[in-house]
Amino acid sequence: MTDRFDCRVAFAEALVALAEADPRVVAVCNDSVGSSNLKEFKKRFPERLVNVGIAEQNMVGVAAGLANGGLMPFVCGASCFITGRALEQVKVDLGYSRSNVKLCGISSGMAYGELGPTHHSIEDIAWTRAIANMTVIVPSDPAETAGALRAAAALDGPVFLRLSRMPVPAVNAADYEFQIGRAVRLRQGSDVTLIANGTMVCRALEAAELLLADGVHASVINLPTVRPLDREAIAAAAAAGPIVTIEEHTVFGGMGGAVAEAVVTFNPTRMRILGVPGVFAPTGSTEFLFEHFGLTAANIRVVTLELLQECGRV
C-alpha cells in the first residue's frame, strides 16, 4: 500500500524552516500548540509563539497588529474556528486591510469526523474566497503543503492555507514546486477532466485509474489555488469536454463553484460538482463520511460515467 502522510508534519517543518530563515515569522495560536503541531516551533522560538488562548476573534486581530508591527504571523488553529468564528476579522483586518497574515486552517473539511458539524469546516473555502485580496490554497500532499507555506511567505498579503490532518499519499511529481494560481495536470486523458484539491486529489487519481477499465480516459487536474483561479487551465479543460470537480467542502461556493464560474464564462460545458451536498453531516468517522457523501474513487467513477452518458460520450 502507498505510504500516507499527515500533512501537519510537513506544515510544522516548513514553518520552522521559514522561521529560521526569516525573523519576521511568528506563530499565533489559540491554545492549539498540540493540534497545530507547533511543539517544535515553540521549543525553537518560544518568544515568537503568541498564544492568545481560546479567543479567535482576538487571535486574527492580534495577527493583523503583529503584521502592522513588521512581523509575518502564521495563525494556526482549527479551520472551523479561525474562519467561521473570526470571519469579520478575516474580512476586515486581513482582506480589506491587506495584512501580511497567513491563516493556517488545520483539520479542515471533515477531519474531525465524529466530533460533528460544529467542528467540520466545509464552508471555509466559500467564506474566504468571497473576500477580496485573499489568496486561498488547498494543498494535496506534504510537498505541496510545504511549497504552499513558502509561497505564502513570499507573497505580501493575506493567505488562507486550508490544511488537513487526514493521511494522504504523495500525489505530485517529485520535482514539483507549488506556484500560487497554477493548476497542475497530473494525468492526461481525452474524455473528461476530474478536478480536485486537498484530500480529494488522490481519490480523483484512483478514479481515473478505475475509469480506464470502462474505456474512459480521464485527465486529472490538481487545483490547489482556489483564488486566484487558474482560468486558463480551466478554460482548456472545459474546451476538452465535461468536468467533474471533487472537494471536501460543501458544494455551495467552493472549488467546484469557482470552476463553474470560470467554465460558464469561457467555455460552457457540463459539470458535476462532488462534495457535501448542502447538509450537516451525520455522526461518523471521516472515512465513513467520505463514503456517505460519495467522496470515493468508486463513486467518482459512477458519477463520471453518468455525466459522459448524458453528454452522449459513452
Added chain:
Amino acid sequence: MTELPAANIAALQLRARTIRRTALGMVHAARLGHPGGDLSAADILATLYFHVMRLDPANPRWPERDRFILSKGHCSASLYATLAEAGYFGREKLSEYMGPLSLLNGHPDRNKLPGVEANTGPLGHGLPIGVGVAKAAKITGGGWRTFVLVGDGELQEGSNWEAAMAGSQFGLDNLTVIVDRNRLQQGAGTEETMHLDPLADRWRAFGWSTREIDGHDLGVLAQTLGGIPFETGRPNCVIANTHKGRGVSFMEDRVEWHHRVPTDAELAAALVELGGGEER
C-alpha cells in the same frame, strides 16, 4: 509628572477647536457622519497627536512611529481633520470626505490614506489589533507605543475583552486604551442599553492599570497620557469622561447627534459657539 505650561495648553486648545470646527464642516458638507462622537474625541486626538505621540507625518510608515488606532472608526471626520492638521496630507483633501472615489471613506482605510494604521468601522476590532502592534514591539525590541481609542458603547463587543485579557497576559505596558466615555451610544445611553459600570473596576479586574480622568481637560489629558506606563508590566487604561457633542450646546449629551447632520443654520451657530479655531 510636570504640569503643562499654560501656553502649551492654549496651543492644544486651538488644535482641538480646529479639529471640532473642521470635522463639523466635513459632516455638514458630506451630509453624512457622526458628529457627536467626533466632538467627544477631539481633545483626546489633539493631545495624542500634538503632545504625546512620536510621529513623522512625512514618513508615515516609519517603523518606530507610535501607533494610533481609532477603533470607533465611525468618527473618521475627527481623525481625518487631525491627520490633516498634523500634516499627513493637505487640508484641501478634507473636502472630499465621503465623496465618490474619495480616499476619505466613511470609515478609515489604511491603504488609501497616510497616517491611518488600521481599517476600522465594525466595532471591537481596534483593541485586538492594538494588542498585536504592541506585542510586535515586545518581540522585536521596537520602541513604539500603541494607543487605541475605543468608544464606550463599543465595549459591549466581546472581542474587546478577549483583547483585554491578552494585553494583560502579555504584560503590554506599551499599550494604552483610551475609552471615550461619553455614556451615549447610537440608540440611547450606554447604561440603559447594556451597562458598562463599574467600568474602571472592570478594566482593573482584567489587569489594566486604570485611571479615570476628565476627557476634555487638556492639561490632565496631557499629563496622564504623557505619563505612561503607569506601572511596568501592565497595560494602561484611561477612562476619559467626555460629553458627546462637546463644545456645541445644542449637541451636548444629545443622543440624536450620534449621526445627525447639522443644517446650514446649525453649523453656523455651532461655529460661533466653538469660537476661534483656525478657519479651514
